[in-house]
Amino acid sequence: MEPNLFNRKGWKRCSLGPDRAPLRCDVKTGFILLLTSAFLLTAVAYVSEFSLKSAVIPVTWYKKVLNKTHTYFAVIENPSPSENRTIVLAPNSIQQSPTPQIPSQTTEISLHHVAHPSNYHFILDEPDKCSQYDPFLVFMVPVAPHQVNARNAIRSTWGNESSVQGKAVLTLFLVGLTRGSEAQQQLEEESQQHRDLVQSNFVDSYFNLTIKTMVIMDWLATRCPQANYSMKVDSDMYINVENLMSLLLKPNTPRQNYITGHLMWNRPVIRNKKSKWYVSEELYPEPKYPTYVLGMGYVFSNDLPGKIVEASKKVKAFNNEDAYVGACLKQLGIKPSSPPDSSQFRVYMGQYKRENFLRVITTLLGSPQQLVNIWKDVKRPT
Structure with a gap:
């Protein structure tokens, strides 16, 4: 034919x-x-x-995000492969959106976002949680809204530890905006069931992890100042809470200006624009970052969150959130401390051996189910 x-x-x-x-x-x-x-x-x-x-820009959902006069990163839908321009959104160009959500397909173009928490507010909150439980230690877990399996795995394992060595422990999850009204409704139902979710009105994306970290610091400073220590811990981590508590209860562990974990020394700033860790000289002019703590899991005295938030007013935001916290600490004149036993803050453990997991404080895992399986084995009677 x-x-x-x-x-x-x-x-x-x-x-x-x-x-x-x-x-x-x-x-x-x-x-x-x-x-x-x-x-x-x-x-x-x-x-x-x-x-x-x-x-080009679906701006209606930015109303709650852009409520201050600052420069933010913008997103455009389905850009061409050669698209490479910076778009600056002004707050007076934003229209009201009834439901916080983000488009299904977005590409971050500019990273000149503002990380100071005063630019955002909480949609879901647990403001009285700390006054009710008076925790000695608070775990704050940044997680994507859709990662329900990760949250449930933590809830059934180390996040279920409410009292360790006679000290109260609290675990909360921080998320950003969802991708639609249905996802938001599911998140709100999950919040009503577990009462452990905090949601802020920033766009939840990889490039906004600095914002996410600073919102965590703000929540701790304003909602939980009575805690002694806090820990920012990623959702794919194994935490041995017993070992962590033993470290914090040692008489020589500082009670102020203290932060420890897996330390990163003399790390060069990535200037390759093709790298997702690229940071321009405009945002951070030094060739190397100050010593910082790897963000998969670091613990700090709870006087630091408020100080870090205050320091962020003077430190330009960039998209390496761990190094950014290090830059804020440098602004404060505070150096991260090496842990007494650096082998307890592990990145990877390799092949599973129960005795190794009995000794560590943190290590990275491959899936929520792996966390559940390892936790059951570590906690089994010997």
Whole structure:
């Protein structure tokens, strides 16, 4: 069968010759196509004039995020592979959105976001949690809204530890905006069931982990100042709470200006623009970061959150959240402390051996189910 150049219903068909070039077309069809093309070109020219102002960016869901006069990173939907421009959103261009949500497909273009927590507010909150439980230690877990399995695994393992060596322990999860009203409703139902979710109105993405970390610090400073220690811990981590509590209860463990974990020394700032860890000289001019603590799990005295939040007013935000906390500490003149036993803050453990997990404080795991399995084995009677 001879192929056709146009085969949509109602269109005239053009025959193709042996060399795949059109032989003839109905004149009326060609005229209509010419008019259609002219109209489309005019429309494209018209839209392009305003695309950077409104059409490219779905701005309605930014209302609660952009409530201060600052420069934020923008997102555009389905950009072309060569797209490489910075779009700055002004707060007066934002319209009200009834439900906090973000588009299903976004690409971060600019990282000039503002990390200071005063730019955001809590949608879901547990403001009285610490006054009710008076915790000695608080775990704050940054997690994506959709990662229910990770939260449930923590709730059934180390996050279920409410009293360790006679000290109260509290675990809370921090999330950003969901991707729609249905996801938001599910999150709110989960919050009502467990009462351990805190949600803020920042866009929940990899490039906003600095914002996420600073919102954690703000929550601890404003909602839980009575705690002695806190720990920022990723959702894919194993935590031996007994060993951590033993460290914190040692008489020589500082009670103020203290932060420890897996320390990172003399780390170069990545200037390769193709790297997801790229940070410009404008945001951080030094060639190396100050000593900082790897963000998979670090513990700190609870006087630090408020100090770090205050220091962030003077430190430009960049998208390496762990190094950014280190930069804020440098601004404060505070150096991270090496743990008494550095082998207790592990990145990877390799092949599972129960005796190793009995000795560590933190280590990275591969899945929520692995956490559940290892926890059961570590806690089994010997």
